[in-house]
Amino acid sequence: MVLHYEDDNLTAAKETVPRPAFRRMCQDIVHGHERETGIPVRGCVSVERERVYRLPRDFNAFRDALTLADGGIFVEGDVVLTLTEDDTPPTDRGEVDRTRERTARSRADRAEEGRVCTGPRRFGWLGASSDPRRTGNRYRDEQEWPHLLSMIKVRAAGTSWRGIAADLNRRGIRTARGGRWSEQGVKGLVSHPAWWGGRILDGALVRDSTTGEPVIGRWEHADETRDGVGYGTWNGIMAGVRAGRARRGLGGSGEAAPVAAAPRTYLFSGVLRCGRLNDLGEVCRSRLHGNGATGRNAKYGDYYRCGDPNCRGVGRRVVAVDALLEGLVLDRLDPHVTDRAPPAAWRGEGKLAELRRSRNGIETSVVAGEAAWDDVRELLVRLGRSVESLEEERREHREAWKRENLLRGWSRAARESMTVGEKREVIARVLTSVLVLPVPDGVSDKASFDPSLLRPEWSRETFSGRSAP
Numbered sequence: 001m002v003l004h005y006e007d008d009n010l011t012a013a014k015e016t017v018p019r020p021a022f023r024r025m026c027q028d029i030v031h032g033h034e035r036e037t038g039i040p041v042r043g044c045v046s047v048e049r050e051r052v053y054r055l056p057r058d059f060n061a062f063r064d065a066l067t068l069a070d071g072g073i074f075v076e077g078d079v080v081l082t083l084t085e086d087d088t089p090p091t092d093r094g095e096v097d098r099t100r101e102r103t104a105r106s107r108a109d110r111a112e113e114g115r116v117c118t119g120p121r122r123f124g125w126l127g128a129s130s131d132p133r134r135t136g137n138r139y140r141d142e143q144e145w146p147h148l149l150s151m152i153k154v155r156a157a158g159t160s161w162r163g164i165a166a167d168l169n170r171r172g173i174r175t176a177r178g179g180r181w182s183e184q185g186v187k188g189l190v191s192h193p194a195w196w197g198g199r200i201l202d203g204a205l206v207r208d209s210t211t212g213e214p215v216i217g218r219w220e221h222a223d224e225t226r227d228g229v230g231y232g233t234w235n236g237i238m239a240g241v242r243a244g245r246a247r248r249g250l251g252g253s254g255e256a257a258p259v260a261a262a263p264r265t266y267l268f269s270g271v272l273r274c275g276r277l278n279d280l281g282e283v284c285r286s287r288l289h290g291n292g293a294t295g296r297n298a299k300y301g302d303y304y305r306c307g308d309p310n311c312r313g314v315g316r317r318v319v320a321v322d323a324l325l326e327g328l329v330l331d332r333l334d335p336h337v338t339d340r341a342p343p344a345a346w347r348g349e350g351k352l353a354e355l356r357r358s359r360n361g362i363e364t365s366v367v368a369g370e371a372a373w374d375d376v377r378e379l380l381v382r383l384g385r386s387v388e389s390l391e392e393e394r395r396e397h398r399e400a401w402k403r404e405n406l407l408r409g410w411s412r413a414a415r416e417s418m419t420v421g422e423k424r425e426v427i428a429r430v431l432t433s434v435l436v437l438p439v440p441d442g443v444s445d446k447a448s449f450d451p452s453l454l455r456p457e458w459s460r461e462t463f464s465g466r467s468a469p
């Protein structure tokens with residue numbers, strides 16, 4: 001055995017989950033060799049067929065690959081299987097669907113009965129232990145519980161998520177995994193109904209079908225009388241969360257709808273790093289991200305800002321930063337860009353042309369009355385799948401070549417037609433990061449832009465392979 005294809009931690013029972021290693025294996029079987037090393041590939045050996053395919057879609061792709069390999073073999077354990085002679089996938093799609101349904105019903109039953117959720121330890125509760133035997137997230141952690149209650153109370157009183165996270169970090173309180181707190185970490189914990197005994201399922205609170213009241217879980221949780229916070233407190237906090245979402249135009253009326261990620265629209269978001277000493281006495285180095293200007297500050301334009309809760313942050317206007325750094329990047333690129341290399345030959349051109357000729361020949365025979373449609377229908381379906389698969393592989397090959405040759409043959413004129421994403425790819429090749437220093441004491445925030453407060457850190461090599469000076 002010389003090659004291994006593994007899709008670790010990826011289910012083969014969901015069509016929405018891509019399986020890159022399985023797909024690459026099928027491609028290598030079709031072409032007869034591994035793409036990078038050229039090692040011959042004539043089939044597949046697996047402990048059991050369910051490790052290779054679970055869905056009819058994957059079965060068809062695998063069978064088509066073996067067929068195109070002109071005698072490709074499949075070994076399950078110590079038995080050679082001949083899938084090319086069987087048009088009926090041995091995997092029952094209904095069985096996969098029934099398994100999903102059973103899993104969903106089990107999850108709903110646990111929620112309705114208020115049983116303890118499994119999963120990683122949540123801050124405020126003890127983790128799983130075999131001595132004494134206990135499930136995780138059932139019993140309070142007496143050391144963390146007061147901090148959790150404090151987070152809930154100060155948020156209900158109006159303290160920002162950032163302020164809560166900064167206070168926890170200043171006091172040296174760690175997350176359940178031992179890390180520092182972030183705004184999203186605090187928000188995720190306080191917004192979760194588990195602390196008062198509730199549970200979210202499919203985006204809504206689990207409620208009693210008779211009374212309509214929330215189902216209270218059978219784990220230790222906050223009590224209104226004892227702890228001073230409860231379901232009503234959570235409702236008030238979530239009203240603020242939903243109002244904030246509405247102001248940002250995110251919409252949604254669910255009780256725990258996830259926050260949508262904004263697309264990248266700023267060239268240097270994530271490249272800029274904060275150079276201020278944070279509240280922990282360290283250089284922050286957190287990423288600065290672009291923000292749209294609103295309200296009275298709209299006249300100053302969009303800005304980059306550090307959002308770390310442990311830092312008062314630094315900020316710079318987008319227009320000035322982009323103009324300076326783009327100029328530096330262009331100057332850096334000009335001496336190192338090489339001529340564009342010709343596209344590398346794709347290994348499947350001959351096979352794709354052959355399949356197209358075969359398909360066209362069969363279709364012509366049907367039209368001319370030389371072949372019956374019922375006799376060739378299944379063959380045409382297989383050929384169509386194979387042609388589409390190879391065409392998709394060819395598109396991926398061309399896109400990969402474009403990415404690899406992004407800086408070859410590049411010019412300032414070509415930059416004008418690039419998207420923001422493509423420009424960010426170019427920037428990432430030559431610019432590692434940019435440290436943004438705070439405005440010195442005594443200098444107004446409204447002072448003219450000072451280029452010396454931006455310290456670029458360049459990549460040691462350009463993509464052309466020649467060392468940068």
